[in-house]
Structure formats: structure tokens, C-alpha cells
Amino acid sequence: MMRLLPALPALLLAALPQPALAQVAAADSGDTGWMLVCSVLLLIAALPGVMLRHAGLANVRNALSVMTQGIAMIAIVSLGWGIAGYSLIYAPGGGWIGGTANLMLANLAALRDGLTVPESAFVVFQMAAALIAASLLAGAVAERTRLAWFMGFAPLWLLIVYVPITHAIWAGGWLAQLGVMDFAGGLVVHEAAGWSALALTLIVGARRQASIAGHSPVLALAGGALLWIGLSGLVGGWALGATDDAATALLNHHFAACAGALLWMATDRLLGARSSAMGFLSGALAGIAAIAASAALVGSGGAMLIGGAAALLARLGLALTRRWIDDPAQIFVIHGIGGLTGALLLPLGVLPLLGGVGFEAGIGLTDAIIGQLVGIIVVAFWAMAGSAIAALAISVIIPMRVTEEVEHDGLDAMYHGEQSWDFR
Incomplete structure (x- = not known):
């Protein structure tokens, strides 16, 4: 009993009524961990995935150059993202551009508004998505462009192309207000990269000695397989948590890739060409580009339909444009046409009749189709x-x-070494 006397005041104080304290919102560790894993998957897709694919599709004397340009693009865009990119997209601003509150990633919140993850985790994930789009461009103009030119082009492309498009759609900007829908980058990442690649190929011109095929199909296939896996982080991460939407998105990502792979090979045969492993991966990537716009919004059947349709149109696009577009990595047809197809078919895939989640109240099929057409064209x-x-x-x-x-x-x-900065 004597031993309890010193603790008696504390016990009495604890028994008294205590004032109510506001609960401090904390990040959900499961959702945060999931977004970080998805970010790493995207970085794997952008670094070894894209680089290996581009290197394998290039001439043996140009494989290292295209990988170097890809690394430079990723490094510069990453720094640009931290300095201004994130703020100009997601900081409070207007309908056309964000604000300056988060320049140099200042003033990041402990919890991203409306989410269960820290804003820093959101920043990492969004940066990885931007790196995917940027890294694809090197493959479109491989074997004839200068490293120094690419290093100057990269930050301008981020600020002029990627930032305004992303703010307009993902940050509630003017295209989102017009009803444009893009769940995980069919427009923002894939179509933007694909049509940017088309512009670059037309400006730079064709290679003087274009190769019919790359020097290492094995490298290209390995890179494509890493892209197949890594890009699952884009659709899974945009569920913004470890939820049923994330699982649905991953399933539809895989189904669309499989349908796209088979439809590309079938189209090869219909066009009188031989089916190949390279065609298989190209079809899979076209399906992946297409399903990004609606991965968590459609049913399994809708995902297969979208993936297959995108591969079919991309393969036909390749047959029509091969003679006047020199794009060794087929960025335009796979990502440009693939992303466009997925965004266009989103309103149909979302219909409950096809297993989709349906539209929000007040939105009809016609309105959704018009909104998507506006987004695609813009x-x-x-x-x-x-x-x-x-x-x-x-x-x-x-x-x-x-x-x-x-x-x-x-x-x-x-x-190689001291010749890396040769401006010839």
C-alpha cells in the first residue's frame, strides 16, 4: 500500500474528465507502401525497361547512344519535376496552369489533400509517370540525334507539353472541367508521348541508313517484358491506395496486354507478314497504352476489347505510316494510336452493360464521347x-x-569517355 501512495496523484488526475483533443490525420501505411511500390515499378519500366527495348531495336553501333539519351532525359526531367514541374501541375492555380507554392517541393503536406498518403509519396509517383512519357521519346528519333540537343529539349518538353496537359486533365484543369476522363495516363502519358514522338520524327527526318530490324531482339524483348510489368504500377498506383480498384486495374492491365498481343499477331498474318515475338510485345504494349485511360473503370470483357482494338489499329497504323515515319521504337503507333484508342473507347467500356462502373449522375454516353474527342484532339x-x-x-x-x-x-x-560531348 505504501508503494502506491506516490502514484496516487497521477491516478486521480487520470480519472478526471479530460478535454477532447482533435485527432491528427495520419497517412495509411498500407496505401503509402502500395504507392511507393508502384513508383518503383514505374522507375524500373523507365530505366532498364525502356532503355533495353530501345537499345535492342537500334543498330549495334547506336545501342549505347540511345540508352545514354534515355538516361539524360530521365535525369533532367527528374530535376525539372522537383524544381517546378510538380508545383506547376498540382499547386493551387488556375484552369490552365498550377501555382508556385510547391516550387523546389516546398510546403509539401504531411497528408495529400483528400488522400491517405503523404504528399511526398504522391510526388514520387507522379514523377515516375512523367519519366515514362519522357523516356519514350529517345526511341522515336534514335540513331541520328545529338545528346546535347536532347538535353536542351528535355526541360522544354516537360514545361511546354507535359505540364499543361497533365494540369488540364489530372489536376482538375480546363479539360477535366469539360468532362475529359483519363484514369491513369492514356492521354496524359501515352498519347502525349506518342504524338510528341510523331512531331520529332517529322522534324528530325529519317535515318540515312535505316535498319530493317534492331541488332538484338532479345534485348528488345527483355525491355518490353519489363515495360509490361512496370507499367502495371501506373494503373495500380492511380487507384491511390491498396484497394479493390487497384486490383481491378491490375487485372484489366494484364487482360488488355494479352488481348493486344494476340490481335497484333493475328493482324500480322492477315496482312501477309510473319508472326513474331517482337510483334507479340508490340501488341501487348499497345493494349497497355489503351487500357491506362480506364483500367479501374471497365470490366474484364471491356478491357480485352479495348486492348485488342488498340493493337489492331496500331498494327494497321504501322502498315500505313512505315514508309514516311522513321520511328525505330514505334512510339507513335504503339503509344500514340494505342492511347488514343483507349481514351476513345472509354465511354463504351464504362457502360454497365459491358461490366463497367457506369457514369456519374448527370453524365450521358453522348456527353462522355464528346468530352473524350475534345481531349484526344487537344x-x-x-x-x-x-x-x-x-x-x-x-x-x-x-x-x-x-x-x-x-x-x-x-x-x-x-x-565513350572524353568524346561524350562531341558536337559534330
């Missing part, structure tokens, strides 16, 4: 115009193309 035009402006602006200082001699000998010699 993103395609903005991506091409913005990319052309950025490319031509930098070319005033640094020429886009290497010299004929360097292109003939291969660019890889320019990326």
Missing part, C-alpha cells in the same frame, strides 16, 4: 505543337542531327 495537337516549338528552339543553338559521317560510323563512339 492532347494530340498540343503534344505535336509543343514538341515542335521545343525542338526547333533548341536547334537554333544546338543542331538536332549528328553529321553524316558520324551517322555512318555510328553514334556510340561519341558516348
Whole structure:
């Protein structure tokens, strides 16, 4: 009893009524962990995935150069994202552009408004999505462009093309207010990258000695397989938590990829070409680009339909454009046409009749189709115009193309040691 006397005041104080304290919102560790995992998956897709695919599709004398350009693009866009990109998209602003409250990633909240994850985790995930779009561009103009030009082009492309498109759709900007829907990047990532690639290929021109096929199909297949897996992080992460929507999105991502792979191979046969492993992966990636717009909003049947339709249209697009577009990695047909197809078919896939979640109250099928058409046209035009402006602006200082001699000998010699900054 004597031992309890010193503790008696504390016990009495604890028994008294206590004032109510406001509960401090805390991040959900499961949702936070899930978004970080999805971010890492996207980084794997952007670094070894895209780079291996592009290297395998290039001539053996240019494999290192296209990988170097991809690394440079990722490094510069990452820094640009931290300095201004995130703030200009997601900080409070207007319908056309965000604000400056988060420049240099200042003033990040402990919890992202409306979510169960820290804002820092949201920043990492959004940066990884931007890196996917940026990293694809190097493959479209491989084997003839200068590293120095690419390094100047990268930050301008981020600010002129990616930031306005992303703010307009994902941050509640003017396109979102018009009813444009894009769950996980069919428009923002895939269509924007694909149509930017088209603009670059037309401006830079064709290779003087274009290869019919890349030097290493095995490398290209390995990179494509990493993209198949890594891009699941884009649709899974945009569920913004470890939820049923995330699981649904992952399933539909895989179903669309499988349907796209088989439809591309079937189209090869119908066009009189041989089915190939490269075609299989191209079809899968076209299906993945298409389903990104609606991955958590459609049923399994709708996902298969969207993936297959995108691969069919992308393969037909390749047959029609191959003679006048020199795009070694097929960025335009796979991501540009694939993303466009998925965004266009989203209103049909969302219908409950096809297993979709249905539209919100007050939105009809016609309204949704019109909204998607507006989004598709605006993103395609903005991506091409913005990319052309950025490319031509930098070319005033640094020429886009290497010299004929360097292109003939291969660019890889320019990326070894002290010759890395050769401006020939």
C-alpha cells in the first residue's frame, strides 16, 4: 500500500474528465507502401525497361547512344519535376496552369489533400509517370540525334507539353472541367508521348541508313517484358491506395496486354507478314497504352476489347505510316494510336452493360464521347505543337542531327569517355 501512495496523484488526475483533443490525420501505411511500390515499378519500366527495348531495336553501333539519351532525359526531367514541374501541375492555380507554392517541393503536406498518403509519396509517383512519357521519346528519333540537343529539349518538353496537359486533365484543369476522363495516363502519358514522338520524327527526318530490324531482339524483348510489368504500377498506383480498384486495374492491365498481343499477331498474318515475338510485345504494349485511360473503370470483357482494338489499329497504323515515319521504337503507333484508342473507347467500356462502373449522375454516353474527342484532339495537337516549338528552339543553338559521317560510323563512339560531348 505504501508503494502506491506516490502514484496516487497521477491516478486521480487520470480519472478526471479530460478535454477532447482533435485527432491528427495520419497517412495509411498500407496505401503509402502500395504507392511507393508502384513508383518503383514505374522507375524500373523507365530505366532498364525502356532503355533495353530501345537499345535492342537500334543498330549495334547506336545501342549505347540511345540508352545514354534515355538516361539524360530521365535525369533532367527528374530535376525539372522537383524544381517546378510538380508545383506547376498540382499547386493551387488556375484552369490552365498550377501555382508556385510547391516550387523546389516546398510546403509539401504531411497528408495529400483528400488522400491517405503523404504528399511526398504522391510526388514520387507522379514523377515516375512523367519519366515514362519522357523516356519514350529517345526511341522515336534514335540513331541520328545529338545528346546535347536532347538535353536542351528535355526541360522544354516537360514545361511546354507535359505540364499543361497533365494540369488540364489530372489536376482538375480546363479539360477535366469539360468532362475529359483519363484514369491513369492514356492521354496524359501515352498519347502525349506518342504524338510528341510523331512531331520529332517529322522534324528530325529519317535515318540515312535505316535498319530493317534492331541488332538484338532479345534485348528488345527483355525491355518490353519489363515495360509490361512496370507499367502495371501506373494503373495500380492511380487507384491511390491498396484497394479493390487497384486490383481491378491490375487485372484489366494484364487482360488488355494479352488481348493486344494476340490481335497484333493475328493482324500480322492477315496482312501477309510473319508472326513474331517482337510483334507479340508490340501488341501487348499497345493494349497497355489503351487500357491506362480506364483500367479501374471497365470490366474484364471491356478491357480485352479495348486492348485488342488498340493493337489492331496500331498494327494497321504501322502498315500505313512505315514508309514516311522513321520511328525505330514505334512510339507513335504503339503509344500514340494505342492511347488514343483507349481514351476513345472509354465511354463504351464504362457502360454497365459491358461490366463497367457506369457514369456519374448527370453524365450521358453522348456527353462522355464528346468530352473524350475534345481531349484526344487537344492532347494530340498540343503534344505535336509543343514538341515542335521545343525542338526547333533548341536547334537554333544546338543542331538536332549528328553529321553524316558520324551517322555512318555510328553514334556510340561519341558516348565513350572524353568524346561524350562531341558536337559534330
